[in-house]
Amino acid sequence: MRGSAEVLYTAVAAGSFRRYATYRTATVAGVVTNTVFGFIVAYTYIALWHERPHLGGYDQAQAMTFVWTGQALLAVSALMSGGNLDELQERIRTGDIAVDLYRPADLQLWWLAADLGRAGLQLIGRGVVPMAVGALVFPLALPGEALTWCVFLLSVLLAVVVSFALRYLVALASFWLLDGAGLSLISGLACMFFSGMVLPLRVFPGDFGHFVQLLPWASMLQVPADVLLGARTGGALLRGLAFQAGWAVALLALGRLVQRAATRKVVVQGG
């Protein structure tokens, strides 16, 4: 039983990966956008760090690394968009979701698998290229050992899961809202700021700075970036990963509760 379920969801993830691989033009356009924006943000940060060296505890190379990690993870962690889940939202709105409920598969796991497939392709497509360009042009603080890269990839995986879990909640809200577009927009804006995409969260002073680093969005960019640029090592590294895993579990569990309520609503009241 267990084994065949894994086979199914692996197939879903693989299918989603191949599906995103067919969007070649979109991938190329995304790579160009991420690279161009990388340059713009990089020069902004250079100006900023020139005025205030060691802002947020980062030196300039680390700040540059943060910029290019942000560009690399923008699509992977779906920091601005719904990723795969825009489609789920649409299926709920049109009622096509009814078809999905006929299947002997778990809705949340299905979409999680699909989203991981998407993230995998976008890591290769829209992650690697901007990062490589950034590394060629700017001095970056990239780790030398393979182990740090592996831990970084684990942190990215957790970032995607947290991001998925949040977007899944947003998508499920469409069961109650007539149109989920407004919520998606708010969610996207919140994500841009609280993930550290606008400025690294460590830059913000005082209680506010501490507070924003406790929110789930911090899992989506701030933590993996800190792992890569060497701001988290030893105990802080483990705490960072535990922080991500904690939010992942909590939000996935919340998603299950909401999913149950949504299914009950459909089941009792009709589509």
Place this chain on the structure above:
Amino acid sequence: MSGTAAEQLIEMDGVEKVFSVRRKEGRLRRVRHEVRAVDGITFRVPRGEMVGYIGPNGAGKSTTIKMLTGILVPSGGRLRVAGIDPARERTRLARRIGVVFGQRTTLWWDLPLKDSYELVRRMYRVPDARYRDNLARCVELLDLAPLLDVPVRQLSLGQRMRGDIAAALLHDPEVLYLDEPTIGLDVVSKAKVREFLREVNAERGTTVLLTTHDLTDIEQLCRRVMVIDHGRLVYDGRLDGLRAAGEGERTLVVDLARELPPIEGVPGARTVKVAGPRQWLVFPAGQSAAPLVAAVAERYPLVDLSVREPDIEDVIAKLYAGGRGGVM
């Protein structure tokens, strides 16, 4: 759950579905209204039967199908599909049923058709040999071979529909629910889909519940038809019985040797139209045409004749107009 020949695969006993709808009245007041989408329906479908389930828009057809698949919980009554209470064990039942919605798709939009089938294989855990057999069969009968590598978004509606029907059958479901499977299809695609459904029903013994507005589907596929209106069954029986039940009339068209005044004096029939040597006589659908033909031939120079069945559309329109609890 015994496997006897007379096994009832679908059992509905007094099944009801009441939706509570809140409607605005005045500025702030909201009044709860009850909408009885399905209002006490009872029927049985034995294993291997192909039944037409028809009714006007909003009659309760889709609500019935949703209850039969377990995504809607009935408000009252008893419901079993293959011995399973659908709402309680939706996932267990899902492995044993197939569902096709003409207007929705389960296929993966941007991937080749065959990728969706691979996913179905894993989702339903279809054994390899079985999967290969079933796929080969569907590919042959539904002409899918040239489509397997085509992304679903590039398929025409008819091709996509055939693709969806195949996807619903790869796991050998015991029951197949079809909701408007031929909607929007051209004549050739319709014929292909019908031919395929006939085969599946005949060879696999798959029980089929077919919802459609295209009565030709029903005429060509189902001997039994159920008509639902306002949430109640208004007819359940053989298709030919429906004609009599709807007080339909058959038409006898006769070609005489020459132009003559309207035929008179044939008991049980009246002449409704004359055009040159051709005349049209109508008589009740329940009555035999033979004595009429004899009576006409005895007194008129009969050259040729044909009998036309009542138009099933008219019959059903009459049934709907009859309203609640009409014919049964």
